[in-house]
Amino acid sequence: MNPRQLEQYFDHFFKDVFIRFAQIGEVYAMVVSENDNNHLNGNVYVKFKDPDLAEQAVVLLNQEWFGGRPVHCELSPVSNFSDADCRAYETNTCTRGDKCNFMHVRRPTAELKRQLFKSQDKTILLQKLQKLTGDDQYGLQIRKGGVDAKLFIPEPVPIAISQQDPLPNEEPVDPTNDTNISSTAAVERLFAR
Numbered sequence: 001m002n003p004r005q006l007e008q009y010f011d012h013f014f015k016d017v018f019i020r021f022a023q024i025g026e027v028y029a030m031v032v033s034e035n036d037n038n039h040l041n042g043n044v045y046v047k048f049k050d051p052d053l054a055e056q057a058v059v060l061l062n063q064e065w066f067g068g069r070p071v072h073c074e075l076s077p078v079s080n081f082s083d084a085d086c087r088a089y090e091t092n093t094c095t096r097g098d099k100c101n102f103m104h105v106r107r108p109t110a111e112l113k114r115q116l117f118k119s120q121d122k123t124i125l126l127q128k129l130q131k132l133t134g135d136d137q138y139g140l141q142i143r144k145g146g147v148d149a150k151l152f153i154p155e156p157v158p159i160a161i162s163q164q165d166p167l168p169n170e171e172p173v174d175p176t177n178d179t180n181i182s183s184t185a186a187v188e189r190l191f192a193r
Ligand SMILES: [Zn+2]
Pocket: 086, 088, 089, 094, 095, 096, 097, 100, 101, 102, 103, 104
């Protein structure tokens, strides 16, 4: 595979994985490592805007397959990817080789990344409007008329929110729901060395 083919292949991979995660919720960041060792090479790290979605993603994706292989997914305590980034690799000067336990990040083409995050913004806005109006077809009507799928925001409509329906940010706290990330051991092992 020449460098150009490799770039295209990786862009396809990045796009497929990104879209799967974005179906679960808003992706804040996603990186793929290409370290020379088995425990980091090919790992995908995803940060959701809402940490609860990360827990959902672990449950869902551990039941799925990707490219004919079972997905293994776990929570990570690393909240800032740039802290785990190998600075030397960025400048092609990492001398630790397969012993390096910082992420050697492989990046998709800038245009693909921009498009993925941009399309996500549109989808999220549309979902919010659909939720607020209680109409899961809201904003989609224009597609039926054969016009291309640009985000269509119709005239504002009155929104009725009953007292029983808490706003998204005001959901009652469930005391039995422990949202603390607990499975830290694996990633601590990766970055402790
Ligand atoms: Zn390195």
